[in-house]
Amino acid sequence: MASLTRSTRVLLGMNQQPLRGSLISNQIRLASTTTATTAKKGAATKEPKQDDSILLEHKGDFTTGVSRLREHYRNTVQDDLMVLTYSHTFKPKAKIPEGVRVELKGNKHIKPAPKAPSSRHIPELVKIDVHCMMKEALVSKYNLLSGFMAIQSITGEMPEIINSKKGVHPWKLRAGNPIGCKVTLKGDKMYQFLDKLVEVVLPRMKEWPGLPESAGDATGNIGMGFPPSALSLFPEIENNFDMFPRMTGFDVTFTTTANTNLDARLLLSGFNMPFQVKDRSAPKAKEAAAAPSIESASA
């Protein structure tokens, strides 16, 4: 355990020296690298010793390998999206003057005004949020550790623990209970996680027809949920399945810079995310397709 190599630390996302965890171990850690907290990002701090050695400030997580899906986006998807989402007729929405409060009926909210089409406003994947809520944590908060470790293994980032905001007595929930964990993925890690999903996990899921045709929240974000059985399909968890006391479900939210559902779906399908496609051929063609099969059956 003491011989944690740098690569395993990177694997487990432990480079950030988490501020969660036992207070005493944190204090010891902080005391050993006192200049780390005060130094600016990337700045070198000088050691007070005689040898001319400088303490290198840790800058960020290093991911090995090229981001395959980012390259794919830049080479293929971005150009096609620019053409597919282009609209020549653009009318800018009337801006609401400052100080005026507009309230829509039915608890609706005002959607952000879309910007004029340009080569800089192409739908792009910004971040992926992976979140898991465990009801077993109500019984004992240590039950959350399984989901915590699972999400960390999958994503490579240390999740943050989510506490309940309100209490619900029928569910035995008190305010401030640790009930779930969540992690936000950006950049290389995000593309790696998406790659894993699309190449390994989704093809193996049983009876999953693809994301619905109407997926999306009308502002360019798409969410999906996974059952506990999906967790065991990830390679990191599949290999040491017995080490996890409990398999938990989780949900994944894709945040994009798209403005509409269509654009968001186009973007995700560009990364090979399967969507359900309905047969929208003309009714005559459907009848023609049905007729020969009836004839052949009767013959």
Added chain:
Amino acid sequence: MSSPFARTALKAANLMRAGAPSTPKKGGGTSLNGEPRNDLIKKVLFDAPPRPPVRFSSEDMTRHETIERAWKLVRQQQKQAQEEGLAKKFEMMRKANAELEATSSQLFKHSQTKERHAVFPRQLRTLTDTPPKQVWNYREPAATPAPKA
């Protein structure tokens, strides 16, 4: 296992096994909530020893900074080239649309109507280092848009 994620998966497995005590503990170790695996997970996550700091000489530091700046510069140039290419394509597209609008209003309207459920085809292949085991399926016809279900 031939999957590209085999290396990370194996490392995680080795780590978990290494963290387990070699000899069984006598008496009551704090197995959280009666589950000894929770104890192991907590140890792996939070009680790991801190990383020793990296020490550089001033020479190494200059080398390191130079490399970092050079790589940043390369990425900046790539990004600029990419954006320029996109801007040029966009301008050509805009001009073409304007010309079409001036030429025929019916054709222009037809070009501006978008399919509501448009997605990239499922056969789209993302780039890989090596070709797939089955490069092309010669036997079955091209996949139809309607799913089997």
